Amino acid sequence: MRRFLSFLLLVLAVAAAVAAAHFRQDDLRSMVESALMVDRETWTEKPRTDVTAALSGADKGTLEAVSREISSFLSGVGDPARVETEDSPVLRILVRTSVSPHLAGPLEELAEKLVAQHRAPRRKAAAPRRPAVRRRAAPVRSTLPEQKKIEDLARRRDQLLRGWSEEERVHARLDDLRRQYRHPEELLQRDDEARELKRKLSDLELTLAEIIDHYTVAHPRVKALNDEISGVRSALDRRVMIAEMEIKENFSVRQAEFQRKKLRLDREEGALRKAMAQARAAPAPMEAEPDLEEPSVPVSGESVKLEWSAAASARKELVRTKEFDAGRLSAALSILLAAGALIGYLFGFMGSARGVPVEDSDPSRAVPPPAAPPAPRPSKPRAPLPPLESPPATAAPEKIIDEKELPGTAWQTIPELPKVEKNLYTVFAPSSAASEYFSAAALDLMDRLPKSDKTQVISIAALRSGAGASTFAANIAVALLARRPVLLIDLHHTAPGLHACFSIEPTAHDLTSAAPWTDSILKTPLDRLSLLPLFTPHTEKEMSDLKLKKRIAAFLKENPVHRLVLVDLAPIGRSELFEEVAEYSDVFVLLCGPEPTGISAASALKRLTKTMKKRPILRVTRTRDTLPAAATPRPGTDYEFLIE
DSSP states (O other): OHHHHHHHHHHHHHHHHHHHHHHTHHHHHHHHHHHHEEEEEEEEEEEEEEEEEEEESSOHHHHHHHHHHHHHHHHHHSSOOEEEEEOSSSOEEEEEEEEOGGGHHHHHHHHHHHHHTTOOOOOOOOOOOOOOEEEOOOOOSOOHHHHHHHHHHHHHHHHHHHHHHHHHHHHHHHHHHHHHOSSOHHHHTTOHHHHHHHHHHHHHHHHHHHHTTTSOTTSHHHHHHHHHHHHHHHHHHHHHHHHHHHHHHHHHHHHHHHHHHHHHHHHHHHHHHHHHHHHHSOOOOOOEEEOOOOOOOOOOOOOOEEEEEEEEEEEEEEEEEEEEOHHHHHHHHHHHHHHHHHHHHHHHHHHHHTSSOOOOSOGGGOOOOOOOOOOOOOOOOOOOOOOOOOOOOOOOOOOBOOGGGSSSEEEEEEEEOOOOGGGOHHHHOTTSHHHHHHHHHHHHHHHHSOOOSSOEEEEEEESSTTSOHHHHHHHHHHHGGGTSOEEEEEEOTTSOOHHHHTTOOOOSOSTTSSSOHHHHOEEOSSTTEEEEOOOSOOOHHHHHTTOHHHHHHHHHHHOOSSOEEEEEEOOTTTOSTHHHHHTTOSEEEEEEOSSOOBGGGHHHHHHHHHHHTTSOEEEEEEEEEEOOGGGSOOTTOOOOOOOO
């Protein structure tokens, strides 16, 4: 029996060790790496290609503009480009850089296409010819056919102008998307190769997110995936740039075709009107009249010449890897074997120490029989135990409100975002996916606002504390600066903190002072962004004594300028100030989740719906999902304050 118990204890100990290793595998991995692995630094030669783009044959201004464009896209895929100028015997500008060997050929094609945009076709000027002489025909008495032709020409010109306006609107929207997003979907839909590269990039990033939990960042597989992702992203950027250049060229061709059609219609209409005027006038003597000639084509200036050269080279890079130390590994294995043998011996000894006794033939050493047990002593009667109290009844769980019953419309979904200094993703991590999320949300919010030239108010509040309303308000305010000036008002009286986000020291004047709000507005380090702060927490009664409804009305009447006012409110479940602010709000943004909304907030939500009436209420849902690796701040981003 004891051997069975010893074996059972050994199995339980091994199971506990395996479970601990499974749940604490990160700590165990770091401990093993620090104890058994050492860092090795090796110099590795990587092949590179030194490319030189020599520009000549045009004026200095054109050459400098072309060299700046070439150096910008060369610096994006390789080392920083160096620009050199040679003045003898002719003006030449050299752009030098070093790139990967597989990028040299595509970059040459890109440079040729870029230079081709600045090459004007050399056409000979049309030789002057003698104007053809034609005789004026006899006046026509009836002008009804000419009037119908003029109306038909006007209708065709209106259709042409409407079609061209639609072309310009689509082209402007595509340019706006290219500036807002790195790889806009509308641009990718026009190119099958770019769409395939985008799908491959998404698959690689998902694969990297899956294996990053099982390997370290220095693992060769992770490095290989990162290199492949960088190559695919560079190819996608290059393909998007080529597609954008092709779209611009097609737009220029369509614009020239539109100008030619419009000029032809204007000429036909002018000729018809002239004929109608002749028909109404008295007959005049026949006279010669020259034909209209096409405008002469000017001879273009000297074009830009490109000389591309590439030379293979190599670069030494210091690569750090982790390797097992043979001495440490052998010592650890020896210790583990000794410990296992000792544990096995102890468990085996415990199982056999109290087994069946060995028989002895010597009668003098016989084991004496066990003594009789002593008689039990009479025990005193015990006092009766007090009755057991019944455990307190557990409180019934609070009823929750279904998401379909919440007011407004579902607008955005926010996952768990990575930590950034002061939670200002649009300032300290401008190239991260979190910053792109807030920029897209701000763009969509501007589309949902009613068109008006007056000051518009956007209120932001959460259903509970800690839902991130202040973070959402600060990032949306920074993202909206590109459209209109923004004023932030901190009415989060339970935990004010917007002044700390923009590094503003507390002062004696805030929105609770007796002075008008216009005198308490502070400038932030960002241009066109102001703050009406609240430096210390206040109670609900102190805030109600301020009479916010009257002060907001007076402030909006004194400041009817074309700007946005963002109000950060305390949670609806802890404050009643939202009713006074919602009366003057054009849009109300409500942050929900990730916990379900209790039935206790139903009354406040009904009052919010009644106050906003038909004005939009937008719901932002917080989830427990973490931002995937493809959306975290990308490697190489410097989190530094971008303002002085």
